[in-house]
Amino acid sequence: MADSTREVERKYEAAPGTELPDLTRAAGVSAVVHRGPTELDAVYYDTEDFRLAADSLTLRRRTGGGDAGWHLKLPVSADVRDEIRAPLADTLPPDLAELLRSRVRHAPVVPVVRILSSRDIHHLLDEDGALLAELSIDEVLVERLTEEGRGATSTWTEMEVELAEGGDTELLDAVGRRLRKAGVRPSEAPSKLARALAETAPRKRRRTKEQPSPRTAGDHVLAYARHQIAALVALDPAVRRDLPDSVHRMRVATRRLRSAFRTYRRLLDRTVTDPLRDELKWLAAELGADRDREVLDARLHARLAALPAPLVLGPVDARLELAFAARRTGSRQRVASVLDAERYLALLDSLDAFLADPPLLPAAAGAPGDALPRAVLKEYERLAGRVGHALEKRPGEERDVAMHEARKAAKRVRYAAEAARPALGKPAKRFAKRMKSVQSVLGDHQDGVVARDALRTLAVQAHAAGEPAFTWGVLYGREEAVAEARERELPEVWARASRPGPRAALKG
Structure with missing residues (x-):
């Protein structure tokens, strides 16, 4: 060993x-x-x-x-x-x-x-x-x-x-x-x-060829893609070694790359990038099982640790550990098998081929100050529509789903702005930070939705085993309160993130 x-x-x-x-x-x-x-x-x-x-x-x-x-x-x-x-x-x-x-x-x-x-x-x-x-x-x-x-x-x-x-x-x-x-x-x-x-x-x-500094819009998108692909490859050994946060960082690299292919599709030939997006979606989903388990495990343990002792009835710590132990082993084995799969290695080869012969469209030769903001603004408009749709829904399952869709859209806007940052500078950095604030509120809300589902399951299991289900109900109620707070917070956070308008924000 x-x-x-x-x-x-x-x-x-x-x-x-x-x-x-x-x-x-x-x-x-x-x-x-x-x-x-x-x-x-x-x-x-x-x-x-x-x-x-x-x-x-x-x-x-x-x-x-x-x-x-x-x-x-x-x-x-x-x-x-x-x-x-x-x-x-x-x-x-x-x-x-x-x-x-x-x-x-x-x-x-x-x-x-x-x-x-x-x-x-x-x-x-x-x-x-x-x-x-x-x-x-x-x-x-x-x-x-x-x-x-x-x-x-x-x-x-x-x-x-x-x-x-x-x-x-x-x-x-x-x-x-x-x-x-x-x-x-x-x-x-x-x-x-x-x-x-x-x-x-x-x-x-003896001479090594260095990458030239990006000049065109296409150059900047390729530089961003190159960075994400390098991160994906470099994180592979860390994931295999089960290092802290490695699965999360690898999953983020796949999402950023997939998002770039979507956002900047007017600069890249979709007949090449769409199949890559499909495979990156598959990889992110496979990694997601382990990452989602990590997030949920940490959230429930933190919530339980914060409860006053009188509210903790029954063997709740043991049941929580039992619930996640099997999932932890299974998810680690699944990730290892994915990284050894031919499909994964073929994806890495395809990404290398993408960089070796970039499928740039004519628009990629344009100035980054024109093409990149337009792409970011399109993603922002989609986000604005989804936030508006979520705010129109009454509290409940439909609003939960709508807020989750808005969360995914907020990530895409943030990633798009981050990709444009080397070309657009501080305005893109500030804009990405504003979008991250929206993503954080929506993300905490979605994590609470997932936590409530898990707490309901834990309560049923505890009741069936003859254990008190009281503590799980208390935690469920607290998660409901957090979700309501995030729903009340969203309109104000969105209003702040949208001022000044995105066009003005990206111009500084």
């Missing part, structure tokens, strides 16, 4: 024979203990077209040192990566292969670089002798293993300072200041692999 650790480290350029400055002068460091040398031998893997390297992932099989085995590193932020480790084996462990699937699809991973490191290790300790960070000086030898460029080599010396688990990055800042004062400079390469690939690549491959 793979283990996960969070790695926080910084890299520095060094030279053979580099001597360390006195790091006990760095704040918090009381002693520097030399742990001696070790030899590391790592083979790095990627697809033939370097899909992992393109997304700053590294996959290696390493021998030597205290952590021999397979290591997959996933970027989290600057200087921070999650390292997933699996035991040493001849072939890639299945646990790691799953985490790569959204990137590699059906492409095999093959050896691309071998890196030999002669590592000299030092431990930075606090006044109690506890480990603060590990500093290593590596003499690196690289050999290219790919067919193109095979046998090319490179050597360098570098220094790494890795924070101990639970450590404070202020220590890295303090150590970094001492190193720079001694003439040691931060490395320009984000990782050994990145530097190895760059220095051993054939000359014709």
